[in-house]
Amino acid sequence: MSPPVEGLAIGDQPSGPATDTGHLHRLYRSLCREESHGWSFLGFPDHLGQVVGELAPLLGMFVDHREDPYCRNLFDAGTQEYEEAVLEYFAALAGASPGEVHGYVAASPQVALLNGLAMARRGLPEPSVYLCEQTRYDVVRACELLGMNRVAVRARPDGTMDVEDLRLQTRMRRGAGAVVVAACGTPLRGAIDNVAELRAVAAASGPVHVHVDAAAGALAAAHSDPVPPWSLAHGAHSITLSGHSLLGLPVPAGISLVRREPVTPTPSGITLPDHLVVGSRSGLGALLLWTRLRSLGRAGVAAMVARCQDVAAYALEQFEAAGVSPERLPGSLTVTFERPPSWVVEKWRLHCIGDLARITTTGPMTHTAVDELATDLSAARQKVAA
Numbered sequence: 001m002s003p004p005v006e007g008l009a010i011g012d013q014p015s016g017p018a019t020d021t022g023h024l025h026r027l028y029r030s031l032c033r034e035e036s037h038g039w040s041f042l043g044f045p046d047h048l049g050q051v052v053g054e055l056a057p058l059l060g061m062f063v064d065h066r067e068d069p070y071c072r073n074l075f076d077a078g079t080q081e082y083e084e085a086v087l088e089y090f091a092a093l094a095g096a097s098p099g100e101v102h103g104y105v106a107a108s109p110q111v112a113l114l115n116g117l118a119m120a121r122r123g124l125p126e127p128s129v130y131l132c133e134q135t136r137y138d139v140v141r142a143c144e145l146l147g148m149n150r151v152a153v154r155a156r157p158d159g160t161m162d163v164e165d166l167r168l169q170t171r172m173r174r175g176a177g178a179v180v181v182a183a184c185g186t187p188l189r190g191a192i193d194n195v196a197e198l199r200a201v202a203a204a205s206g207p208v209h210v211h212v213d214a215a216a217g218a219l220a221a222a223h224s225d226p227v228p229p230w231s232l233a234h235g236a237h238s239i240t241l242s243g244h245s246l247l248g249l250p251v252p253a254g255i256s257l258v259r260r261e262p263v264t265p266t267p268s269g270i271t272l273p274d275h276l277v278v279g280s281r282s283g284l285g286a287l288l289l290w291t292r293l294r295s296l297g298r299a300g301v302a303a304m305v306a307r308c309q310d311v312a313a314y315a316l317e318q319f320e321a322a323g324v325s326p327e328r329l330p331g332s333l334t335v336t337f338e339r340p341p342s343w344v345v346e347k348w349r350l351h352c353i354g355d356l357a358r359i360t361t362t363g364p365m366t367h368t369a370v371d372e373l374a375t376d377l378s379a380a381r382q383k384v385a386a
Contacts, residue, residue, distance in 0.1 A: 083286035089293055090241050090255045093222045094214075095233020103257040105286040109215035109242040112254030113142045116238045117179065119258045120209040121148060124177030127209070130169060130202065132161040132193070134186045139213055148179070158329065159183075159191030163201050170205040178208045184230040185217025188353050189327065190334030190360075192221055195234040210235060215242040215254065217332070223305040224331030232259065246304070246362045247292045253285030308333050311361040311370065318374040323381050333361045340380045348373055 008023065083105050088098045106112035121127050128149040131139060143150050151169050154162040161182070170178050180202045182193035195210055202208040212230060214221070218241040221230045232239060238258040244251065296304065312328055315335045319326035324337040336358045344350070350357045359365065359373070 079283045079287060082290045083283065086286050086289045086293065087255070087257070089298075090218075090243075091232075091257055093218065094231040094236075094239050094241065094257060096231075096257070096259075100260060101232065101257045102260055103255060105283075105289060106254040106256055107282060107285060108252040109240060109254035110138050110142070112240045112242075112256035113138055113213065113215070114145065115256040116211050116240045116258065117142050117146055117148065117181075119256075120179045120211045120238055121146070121177075123261075124179065124207055124209060125175065127177035127179045128173055129179045129181060130161075130166060131181050132159075132183060132186070134159050134188065134191070135181060135183060136187050136213060136216070138215075139181055159186045159189040160193050161198060163194075163197055166198060167201045167204070170202045170208075173205070175206045177206060178202045180208060180210045182210055182212045182230070182236065183217075184212055184214035184221050184228075185332075185334070187216070188334075188356060188358060189336055190217055190220075190329055190332035192217060192228045192230050192329070192332075194229045195231065195236045196229050199235045209237045212236045212239040215240050219243060219246050219301065220305055220309065220331060220333050223302050224309075228331070232257065243289060243292075246308070247289070247296075247301075248363065249285075249288050249292060251285060251288065253289055255289075308361045308365070311365050311367060314367055315359065315361060315365075315370045315374075318370050319377060322374045322378040324377050335359050335361070337377070340377055344373075344376050344380050347376065 084098075086105055087101075087103050091098050091101050091103070094101075104115070106115065117129070128151045129143050130151045130153050131143070132155050133152050134155045140150065151173070153169055154165040156162050166180070180198050182195050182198050184192050193212075195212060199208060199210045202210070212232075214230065217230075218239075221228050230236075238256070241255040241257070242253065243249070243255070244253045293301065309331060312333050312335055316326050316328045319335065319337050324340070326335050326337040328335045336356050339345070339352050339355050339357045340350075345352060345357065350359065352358075
């Protein structure tokens with residue numbers, strides 16, 4: 001382990017609060033300067049800007065949720081009602097009424113994913129998890145942590161799951177139960193699986209639960225025209241969503257939604273455990289999401305997504321002119337293109353997989369940022385370092 005940066009080490013005695021505040025202010029100004037140029041992290045864009053100011057009062061609160069959002073007890077500080085409002089918003093976004101699903105706001109999309117997969121395997125005999133070979137690593141890791149058997153399914157050229165290979169794989173394990181993880185926003189191309197199609201194919205071979213990993217693409221998919229078949233309205237049993245990167249929250253927050261099923265008592269009369277894989281949890285993420293969503297409203301979120309989609313369409317045009325063979329799926333905020341030389345990758349901190357690079361048009365991605373990146377891509381094609 002490398003030693004701490006000079007001046008940041010934690011010593012035996014308390015440090016001067018003014019000195020430490022100065023460190024944090026300098027860090028904040030540095031990040032804001034990069035963000036203002038529009039090219040801070042185009043591979044993993046994020047944006048806070050004015051959002052930090054409106055959310056700052058929440059950092060003075062300690063919010064501990066010890067039950068699910070629908071329970072009230074002595075420890076409830078009145079904040080679970082805010083969580084319920086957030087869940088109602090995301091349930092509607094995913095095509096369900098609040099009474100059709102239960103859920104909660106998790107500390108991150110990864111924790112929400114663990115909850116979704118844990119709920120998915122309940123009631124199935126010996127389920128395997130069917131994953132597309134282009135699924136996010138977080139899904140693979142969640143299966144490892146839960147001890148679930150993984151079955152890789154081939155991907156189509158556009159990154160979606162190959163339906164015929166899924167049919168073959170589930171028939172080979174007929175009757176054991178299948179947890180099919182559909183994607184709404186794959187890591188490279190932002191591809192979206194057809195939930196209804198996957199469910200129909202897998203169900204032909206036995207009991208099935210379709211979980212949608214929509215942490216990367218839910219907001220864009222829900223506001224696209226036409227809306228792709230990605231959600232609970234299209235036959236999914238559970239779904240993991242997220243909004244912190246597009247909404248500009250200062251901390252991660254994930255949302256887990258699962259269709260309500262009748263509570264099954266055990267032989268002893270004790271009901272099955274509740275719908276959470278965690279006990280005590282922070283309520284900060286729910287309050288942050290509520291504050292941000294209220295400040296935008298449904299119309300504001302739709303307008304924000306439309307702006308991001310417009311930038312993505314513009315990027316496709318500019319990158320085509322730069323000669324880097326870009327691709328973009330309908331409605332997606334992701335644009336892929338030929339991987340440029342390392343100096344371009346490092347300058348723009350691009351996310352690269354193999355021979356391809358990508359940008360996601362949230363946060364600092366503007367038409368100006370696209371123009372600057374396109375100029376560098378064109379120069380790189382001409383072997384001229386800008």
